[in-house]
Amino acid sequence: EIVMTQSPATLSVSPGERVTLSCRASQSVGSTLAWYQQKPGQAPRLLIYAASTRATGVPARFSGTGSGTEFTLTITSLQSEDFAVYYCQQYSFWYTFGQGTKLEIK
Amino acid sequence: EVVLVESGGGLVQPGGSLRLSCAASGFSFSRYWMSWVRQAPGKGLEWVANIRQDESLKFYVDSVKGRFTGSRDNAKNSLYLEMNTLRAEDTAVYYCVRGSGSDSGLYFDNWGQGTLVTVSS
Numbered sequence: 001e002i003v004m005t006q007s008p009a010t011l012s013v014s015p016g017e018r019v020t021l022s023c024r025a026s027q028s029v030g031s032t033l034a035w036y037q038q039k040p041g042q043a044p045r046l047l048i049y050a051a052s053t054r055a056t057g058v059p060a061r062f063s064g065t066g067s068g069t070e071f072t073l074t075i076t077s078l079q080s081e082d083f084a085v086y087y088c089q090q091y092s093f094w095y096t097f098g099q100g101t102k103l104e105i106k
Numbered sequence: 107e108v109v110l111v112e113s114g115g116g117l118v119q120p121g122g123s124l125r126l127s128c129a130a131s132g133f134s135f136s137r138y139w140m141s142w143v144r145q146a147p148g149k150g151l152e153w154v155a156n157i158r159q160d161e162s163l164k165f166y167v168d169s170v171k172g173r174f175t176g177s178r179d180n181a182k183n184s185l186y187l188e189m190n191t192l193r194a195e196d197t198a199v200y201y202c203v204r205g206s207g208s209d210s211g212l213y214f215d216n217w218g219q220g221t222l223v224t225v226s227s
Contacts, residue, residue, distance in 0.1 A: 032211050089214075091213055
């Protein structure tokens, strides 16, 4: 099983700041990496797939980079609606998710 | 607009059975892989099953193999998950999810609102 490890578990930031979330795979997954956003009481929402392609309707302030085992999700100029939990997911060999990074208001 | 609506969740005793349904609309259902993903209370996401467009391929996470069966009815734009021999650790919100990508790997681009399955005596 490919284990996905996200860091940090929680990140306290202020609106308007830039933030970078990390995701590491236990073995190479190429570019088969997706990012999701989940707000309390809601279903996850796809943000990024193929490591760096924004899903339909996702604002340009969200960007993904990386390949192999190291990936990042960057959010520039945080908006109030961006405070949520973010998950990475690999789809190279079966499907596994990271444990999530909670973005909270500082 | 893609809409996925799950139903069928509820409280069931350990060892019992439950059948989840998902009604899809707003896209060509028969052209997509469909999946089930679950989330235990307060926990992260876990992929459960994938069902190919024509049901010729079905894949399951090891923990549900032999107990859960996914199926679909393309004429009714519906996805199903038959869950047998349920265990306490199956307690979760179950999401119906549309898969995109390719046969060798899917990302999940549209999610239902989920249905809660609670396994408890």
